[in-house]
Amino acid sequence: MKRFLAVSLILWIAAAAGVAQQRQAVPAIPNAALRDVVLGFYVSQFQQQTEVSDEVFAKILPVLRQFIQERFDISTRRTRAMNQVRRLVNQGGSEEDIKQGVHEVDKADADTQANQEHFLTTIDPLLTPRQQAKVRLFEATSDQRIRQILDRIQNATNGARQNAAPQPKQN
Secondary structure: OHHHHHHHHHHHHHHHHHHHHHHHHOOOHHHHHHHHHHHHHHHHHHHHHHOOOOHHHHHHHHHHHHHHHHHEEEEEEEEHHHHHHHHHHHOOOOOHHHHHHHHHHHHHHHHHHHHHHHHHHHHHHHHOOOHHHHHHHHHHHHHHHHHHHHHHHHHHHHHHHHHHHHOOOOO
């Protein structure tokens, strides 16, 4: 199943990059598509990796979906805040504006932690201690895999954009 998902994702990325190159313009991959890929990955792998029954998984699924949705929202907020801080620092923003930007980054980090804790405290009562451990292991490994997948998507998109950009004429 893991290979199927990974191959499907790679084929989807390759197809998107191929179509974009044919058009000579590469659109950004919509956040909703990334969200669907991540949600699909978590849903397809969670039950298998944590070895929960169908009955327990049915109870966890809505919480899992909410967890991923909130995680994306927080991540988007954090990325915007980091970009704002970077821009302010590079362009000589005021100390007050930079302070506010840093506060927004810190708030997003705290919200990420709170989202994680809420998810775990909600599902832990449904799980055995072994399954609780497997959830944490699954999260650690899946986060790493998702970062790698998203990096590949970003690199493929950036590479295709660079290839689609007009090249300066050489004399």
